[in-house]
Amino acid sequence: MNVMTTIDESVWGARTDGVSALERELARLRRSSGAHAKEQGVPVARASVLNLVVFATREIHARRAAETVNELATRHPSRAIVIVADREPGGRAELEMHCQLSHPDGAQQVTYEQILIRARGAADRRLVSAVIPLLLPDLPVFLWWTETPPLDLPYFDDLVWLADRLIVDSGDFARPDHTLPRLHAVARSGANRYGVTDFNWTRITPWRELVTQFFDVPAWRPFLDTITGIRVGFAVDADGREIHPSQALLFIGWLASRLGWSAVESLAPSEAGGLLFAMRRPDGQDIPVRVRPRFIPGLDEGDLSGLRIQSEVGGRHAEFVVKRSETATHATALVTVGGRGMSERIVPLGRPGVSELLGEELTIARSDSIYEDALAVLVALTTG
């Protein structure tokens, strides 16, 4: 007997019987929406710039993802194909499709199409055959995998084969230490076909920007070549549960790959918790790197809480600091040279929501080699 929840048609639209029935239903919805708009004197446009395929294994995740896509629909009008695959063992394998047209908030002129594919039972290998005919032709395909992607399973390959970009969130991975190295391999092997990105990489973009800005200043630029130490803090929750510091390691991986540092040892936990390890500058100097957990109420687990870069040129000591405010809305960027405060700036630095992160990712249509290089360092560190 089938015990699974039935699909809420008020959310996902009416059930349709197969791809052509679904296309007919969408056409009907477009027509009635067009007629409605005509009464109001607003023409309806079906603008599409991309296909977005979302994969989830639970309806609640799919629903959240659909809300996110809906929020973005005005910026990135797309056809969204949401796959929910709860693989109940023993159930009869079947695919069920629903569709609906939605007017994103405030944009009467745009509609976007949302399709749900619900896979029951052992239907994994059938998924791709249902997705292909539903893709809008000739537009890029973004595949957003909402949980840990099953990198070794054939149906993951099937779907990623369709994609121009694969979007994951290592913040949601069950075992980031296991999955990230595999993800790196996937990125490498897909180099010419699709790009891979991680919301944890998107989350540190403002941090990278702020650090980059320090060294745009000619007077401070020399300090970049002679960094003597780095500390990066990341948030943990109150019970101090073990969290993989992917953001912190990606940040360090980025600096290391841009500056030509190499890993000399693999990660070792330090006494105070967190990690302590050394990296080597191109000139052979070793740099101690410390990654420290912090409990900060306003932050999500794993988020960067602050960083400190120390350097020395000709006996002059300098520190470059970015510190997140207690409210997690701002950061202070500080520069001290020779013990003297040179600059202190407060800049907005919030915690971007999933829709902001996804929106940012959807603007980038090619692979990001800077990310892949940073990930490579992370992998080198974590796998020794």
Next chain:
Amino acid sequence: MTVAPPLANPLRAGPRLARTPQPCALVIFGATGDLAARKIVPALYNLALQRLLPAAFAVVGAARADLTSEHFRESLHADLVKFSRTKPINEDVWRSFAESVHYVSTRDGEGYETLRHTLADLDVRAGTNGNRLFYFATPPSAYGPITDLIKQHRLTENVNARVVVEKPFGHDLESATELSEKLQGVFTEDEIFRIDHYLGKETVQNILVLRFANGIFEPIWNRQYVDHVQITVAESLGIEERGAYYEQAGALRDILQNHLLQLVALVGMEPPVSFDAKSVRDEKLKVLRAIRPITMEQTDTNVVRGQYGPGFIEGAPVPGYCDEDDVADDSMTETFLAIRTFIDNWRWEGTPFYLRTGKRLPKRTTEIAIQFRAAPHAVFSQEAAEGMEPNALVLRIQPDEGISLKFGAKVPVQGIRIRSVNMDFVYGASFMVDAPDAYETLIIDALRGDATLFTRQDEVEQQWRFVDPIAQAWAKGRGPVPVYPAGTWGPAEADLLIAEDGRTWRKP
């Protein structure tokens, strides 16, 4: 007069990091004026919000008033609350930004000495490192004296200096040339950034992207396929409080000389070799030079002027131009003009460009319409083709930015009946981000030293060369300026101008 180029920053790579400019001190002359309050400072604050300002950055306000830096910041804050495009004001970010804001009273020579010391001090203390951007946000009459004082007090010596000047750049060819020569006593032409804020608009830049990033438009972008081009810059506003300025300028100098001719250049230009300042501006200049001049004698037959009388805008009564403040009762200043012109080159020979602009028109809209020739041979019966119109590609600059293509389609009934449909690309719907304000784009570009979106001396002069004879003809001419009721599309003469050629104005 340049400083050694800084070491490259290996961190600044990849698709995600922003175009942050190099460290710089921005000196605003006329810092207590309207432009600084409405545009420049709000743009700077919004750039700070987006983390787009360099880590070493300082603003120095300069004006005649005797103010402390503290008071200056306070008054900027009050303006910001009124004029920022993002609200509410993020006080933490403002406070931090305001710490880099200074004020120097430049009432006299001593003030300029103070300015020199302040800037030298900032170069070291704030790390601005000899990069200076002077922003002339003053009335044009002050450009000359300020330039003299900059020179006299050696503010550009041994540093990397640039200057931004606002429109109007001169009031005719002679004064524009004089002004350029004045500035060139201190700055090289490469260091002079003349703002035409239209070029900072996303959708204006999109004209170049549409034309030169797509392969399908360029082959039909010429006299063989295009019947004519219509460009409309319509405002529903009147002259607001700018009566004194507008009396001198009129629509001719206020809009045609800069914005309209720049739009003609972007639509008409040949493909540039690359999207850099020299290539783009070389091509714009070439097409500006190809615009057929309208002599004083030809003005009456090719140009129509008008002035708004009393009428209604959006249902509310508004006064006529002559009843506005600071306007002469018998003013002959034009608030509307329509013009027929041609571009005498291989691409556009014989294709008319109809341009019009005006105040107190029924709505605020800027659009460029490329009207294509009708299908060469009538295949369908006259009855079927009744609803058929020539194809038109319309680039809407504001509001409701987008592109639409009009083409004929079969009405779904038995037999053939044809209607025109619009295929619409709504810019805001495909990319609904808050487009950055034109001033934010232009200030970042000027700080970075990228002059692509600024007008060069030869362009400005060519534009005056086109406008001057028309201005002279009107100055000589006696006849009354045709009056159009506010809230209409200009005087009947404008309709006649285009009707002579068997065409009509679009209703944008």
